[in-house]
Amino acid sequence: MSQDHTQSPQPRLEVRNLTRRFGDREVVRDVSFSVAPGQVTCLLGPSGCGKSTTLRMIAGVDRQSSGEVYVDGEMICGPNFSLPPEKRRIGLMFQDFALFPHLSVADNVSFGLEGSKAEKRARVAELLEKVGLSWAMDDFPHMLSGGEQQRVALARALAPRPRIMLMDEPFSGLDNRLRDDIRDETLALLKDEGTAVVLVTHEPEEALRMGQEIALMRDGSIVQFGTPYNIYNAPVDREAMAFFSDINVISGTSQGALTDTPFGQFLTPGYEDGARVDIVIRPQHLHLDFDRAGKGPEPTASHGQAAAGVVVRARFMGKESLVEFRMEHDGSILKATVPNVFLPPEGTRQWLTLRRNRCFVFPAK
Numbered sequence: 001m002s003q004d005h006t007q008s009p010q011p012r013l014e015v016r017n018l019t020r021r022f023g024d025r026e027v028v029r030d031v032s033f034s035v036a037p038g039q040v041t042c043l044l045g046p047s048g049c050g051k052s053t054t055l056r057m058i059a060g061v062d063r064q065s066s067g068e069v070y071v072d073g074e075m076i077c078g079p080n081f082s083l084p085p086e087k088r089r090i091g092l093m094f095q096d097f098a099l100f101p102h103l104s105v106a107d108n109v110s111f112g113l114e115g116s117k118a119e120k121r122a123r124v125a126e127l128l129e130k131v132g133l134s135w136a137m138d139d140f141p142h143m144l145s146g147g148e149q150q151r152v153a154l155a156r157a158l159a160p161r162p163r164i165m166l167m168d169e170p171f172s173g174l175d176n177r178l179r180d181d182i183r184d185e186t187l188a189l190l191k192d193e194g195t196a197v198v199l200v201t202h203e204p205e206e207a208l209r210m211g212q213e214i215a216l217m218r219d220g221s222i223v224q225f226g227t228p229y230n231i232y233n234a235p236v237d238r239e240a241m242a243f244f245s246d247i248n249v250i251s252g253t254s255q256g257a258l259t260d261t262p263f264g265q266f267l268t269p270g271y272e273d274g275a276r277v278d279i280v281i282r283p284q285h286l287h288l289d290f291d292r293a294g295k296g297p298e299p300t301a302s303h304g305q306a307a308a309g310v311v312v313r314a315r316f317m318g319k320e321s322l323v324e325f326r327m328e329h330d331g332s333i334l335k336a337t338v339p340n341v342f343l344p345p346e347g348t349r350q351w352l353t354l355r356r357n358r359c360f361v362f363p364a365k
């Protein structure tokens with residue numbers, strides 16, 4: 001059974017049970033989700049998981065094997081019906097957007113617009129103002145920077161007032177600082193226009209930053225759907241957790257619904273006696289006990305008991321430092337991020353605790 005990721009009230013875009021087979025391989029399997037006007041849903045996942053194929057089916061440039069797509073409640077493709085791409089009122093924006101080099105910025109934006117000359121001129125002026133490029137109206141694309149060209153492409157995609165915008169890694173050609181600015185501007189503009197957006201990315205930071213909702217995909221299926229907060233803080237499995245950050249794994253064996261670890265006992269309800277379990281935690285939720293080298297802190301309800309490890313590596317990374325420990329109890333390596341410039345010297349012995357409410361229990365791999 002596929003999960004229903006649709007929501008009320010009526011969504012602008014609704015994708016129901018989309019499946020795409022190439023030969024006997026299902027590259028997209030039973031994908032369902034919906035997007036409200038002015039909202040951004042990110043399709044996030046590793047290369048080859050089926051994100052672009054999903055987008056291509058919504059755009060109408062690829063045909064689904066089964067499933068349906070609705071826009072404002074009207075079916076645009078289904079078992080015996082497929083509206084041609086140009087009739088779908090769907091805007092597209094890809095990484096290798098191509099502006100017409102021989103047309104001015106204004107003509108690029110008005111290309112494909114219908115209506116009187118005056119109407120077109122007004123819409124072009126409105127959009128160029130929104131993307132901050134009124135001054136470049138008469139310039140040609142080669143006279144603009146990469147970021148400016150991207151903004152022209154956005155204005156051009158938005159000019160015909162698409163109900164939906166499909167974006168496939170649209171920002172990956174830009175350098176970091178520029179990318180952050182353009183992402184934020186783009187979001188504001190899309191919201192302002194009330195466009196429903198599906199954004200494909202393989203970068204977790206981009207999805208967390210851009211999406212009101214994230215569909216995490218793996219091997220053609222959505223494995224988790226939710227707000228960035230929930231996807232990050234309540235991962236469905238170990239892979240979903242590891243997709244967003246480094247993880248630390250503390251292995252144990254469940255006995256009487258409890259698992260003993262050097263960090264104290266964890267509740268592991270639902271696991272049979274003898275089942276191997278992994279307690280998983282992100283590096284920022286490991287705490288270092290700075291004050292009492294040599295003598296561990298007392299156990300607490302929120303942090304459990306402390307286990308000792310020796311610093312094997314400490315790296316300064318700007319806002320935070322990453323410290324790696326070799327644990328005394330089993331020689332495993334645990335990583336902790338420390339939110340300041342504190343860099344303990346290699347070889348220092350320290351006590352570590354885990355924030356217990358940030359630990360997840362998953363079946364051992």
Ligand SMILES: Nc1ncnc2c1ncn2[C@@H]1O[C@H](COP(=O)(O)OP(=O)(O)OP(=O)(O)O)[C@@H](O)[C@H]1O
Nearest residue numbers: 022027045046047048049050051052053054200202
């Ligand atoms: N026309 C096709 N014929 C056969 N297989 C295809 C075709 N198009 C895509 N695939 C396969 O479908 C799978 C999903 O591809 P898709 O491009 O949707 O993935 P993706 O998640 O967007 O990856 P990327 O981020 O690398 O673009 C891949 O294994 C790809 O090889």
